[in-house]
Structures are given as structure tokens and as C-alpha cells.
Amino acid sequence: LAKTTQPISMDSYEGQEVNITCSHNNIATNDYITWYQQFPSQGPRFIIQGYKTKVTNEVASLFIPADRKSSTLSLPRVSLSDTAVYYCLVGANSGYSTLTFGKGTMLLVSP
Amino acid sequence: EAQVTQNPRYLITVTGKKLTVTCSQNMNHEYMSWYRQDPGLGLRQIYYSMNVEVTDKGDVPEGYKVSRKEKRNFPLILESPSPNQTSLYFCASSPRGLSYEQYFGPGTRLTVT
Numbered sequence: 001l002a003k004t005t006q007p008i009s010m011d012s013y014e015g016q017e018v019n020i021t022c023s024h025n026n027i028a029t030n031d032y033i034t035w036y037q038q039f040p041s042q043g044p045r046f047i048i049q050g051y052k053t054k055v056t057n058e059v060a061s062l063f064i065p066a067d068r069k070s071s072t073l074s075l076p077r078v079s080l081s082d083t084a085v086y087y088c089l090v091g092a093n094s095g096y097s098t099l100t101f102g103k104g105t106m107l108l109v110s111p
Numbered sequence: 112e113a114q115v116t117q118n119p120r121y122l123i124t125v126t127g128k129k130l131t132v133t134c135s136q137n138m139n140h141e142y143m144s145w146y147r148q149d150p151g152l153g154l155r156q157i158y159y160s161m162n163v164e165v166t167d168k169g170d171v172p173e174g175y176k177v178s179r180k181e182k183r184n185f186p187l188i189l190e191s192p193s194p195n196q197t198s199l200y201f202c203a204s205s206p207r208g209l210s211y212e213q214y215f216g217p218g219t220r221l222t223v224t
Contacts, residue, residue, distance in 0.1 A: 032211075034211075034212075036213075041199070041218060041220075042215075042217070043215025043216055044201075045215070049211075049212065100156065101146070101153050101154035101155070101156075102153050102154075103151070103152070
């Protein structure tokens, strides 16, 4: 199971673009990269998932280089409500697999 | 509304008194999972289930039991709770593999004294 490494915390200001990078050097061929957001005392919420290159949805973009050993979650123009913990996960998209969330990145957005 | 529900949301109990935290999903998902979250340790998987009657251990299964007799329900059982099981517990479900999008319940805050 591929381990992930991401910064413990990041600070930003409203309106800025935030990029959170996750390292996953041992990613397997059939592994996907998934990001979740969690507010205090709430369950994590799915943000985005990708396998390679770039994925974009209404809230974020996910950039994955060709070697897939890292990925970057990009949040455009953050607001105060984006203050949360962001988790990067790597694992197979089906079948038996445990899932390790790790400690995540605490993003603090200030006015 | 598609959702995962957990009950109770808050529970204070004493050491050794058996308890069950229920989890139910209405999305017909095959995969369900239990996590605990502790300060500084992030989310850790306790048990997961691939389908009815199919369960397996996660990273921290000691002291917990689960069952999956129906597709929609995945209760977490603490036969003899101890203070180190004081935590915030989340149940989640997924339509496909565990690495696919998971839908989380609201959480159950358990305190064992």
C-alpha cells in the first residue's frame, strides 16, 4: 500500500490559489489518487480523484505528473470556508484494500 | 436523500459495558468501513466490508467487532470498551472499491470512563 507524505499545515489568504502537494513514491500501477476535505467534527468529504495528468471539477483541480510519484491539489481563489484538513490517499479503485488517511494538511485561510 | 447515518451521535459509557454503534446507508453501496479519529493520529481504519457477510480488518481492529448481515447496515461492536477507545468514530460507504469516493456519516463521539 503506497504511503503518502504531505505538509502538516499551510497558510493562505482569501482569494489566493492554494496548491497542496502529496508525495507517493511507491504508487502502484492500479492505484488512484484521491483527495478529501474535512471540517472539525465532521466526516471527510470527497473532493477529487485522478489517475494521471489533470482532472478538474467545480471545486478543485488535481495535477499528476507522468511518473505519478506526486500529485498537487489546486484550490482556486480560496475563501475562509476552505479552512479545513485535506487528505491525500492512494489506493486501488476496487477490490480488497485497506485505506490509510494519514494526518492530512491543515489549511488555514485568513482574511 | 442519499446518506450514511450513525447512532448514537454521542455516547458516554463506562469501562467494560458492551456497546454497539449503528451505521446505515441508503445508497445500496457494497463497501462499508469504520474509522476512528484521534488528535494527532488522523483517520485510521478499523474494519471494512466488501459485501454482505464479508468483512476484514483494517489498521486498528483490536477491541472491535463488526458484522454485515444486511447490505445497508454495518454495526461496530465494542464488547468490553476501555478508555483508550475514547475517540470520534466515522462510518463510510462506497459504491465500488474502498479507494473510490466514500460517503461518510456524521460521526459518533464516544467517551469511555
